[in-house]
Amino acid sequence: MKARVYVTLKNGVLDPQGKAIHHALEGLGFGGVADVRAGKMIELDLADSITDADLDAMCRALLANTVIENYRIERGA
Amino acid sequence: MKARVYVTLKNGVLDPQGKAIHHALEGLGFGGVADVRAGKMIELDLADSITDADLDAMCRALLANTVIENYRIERGA
Numbered sequence: 001m002k003a004r005v006y007v008t009l010k011n012g013v014l015d016p017q018g019k020a021i022h023h024a025l026e027g028l029g030f031g032g033v034a035d036v037r038a039g040k041m042i043e044l045d046l047a048d049s050i051t052d053a054d055l056d057a058m059c060r061a062l063l064a065n066t067v068i069e070n071y072r073i074e075r076g077a
Numbered sequence: 078m079k080a081r082v083y084v085t086l087k088n089g090v091l092d093p094q095g096k097a098i099h100h101a102l103e104g105l106g107f108g109g110v111a112d113v114r115a116g117k118m119i120e121l122d123l124a125d126s127i128t129d130a131d132l133d134a135m136c137r138a139l140l141a142n143t144v145i146e147n148y149r150i151e152r153g154a
Contacts, residue, residue: 033127044112047109061105
């Protein structure tokens, strides 16, 4: 079974990576970009025995830093 | 208008970050993980004048390295 975890910085947390991307886009002549936020996507190939609670525990223990990051889990087929 | 760009490594490209995450999950006692691939998610807040072609150009010019990475664009409201 495949699962995807999307990790994003919480609102209000400074995002230097996103700022750098924004600045670089402007430098390349791409206007009309108001804001850029950078996040992570982690694709996991899991055994079918892994429950939603297991996946949530993985996110809390390792994949996301819940002090400054939100995470969203998307389970696939 | 919001748009999200998902950047993933192409199949066959080594993913040391994914390997490190996999190893760390096993070290923490999470079994049942067959494979982990790490990718990026970039959230853009765009002016309505930005077309799909503009967004594609941004991906090719900066957001993804198309030699080793695939990208997928998801436009929101």
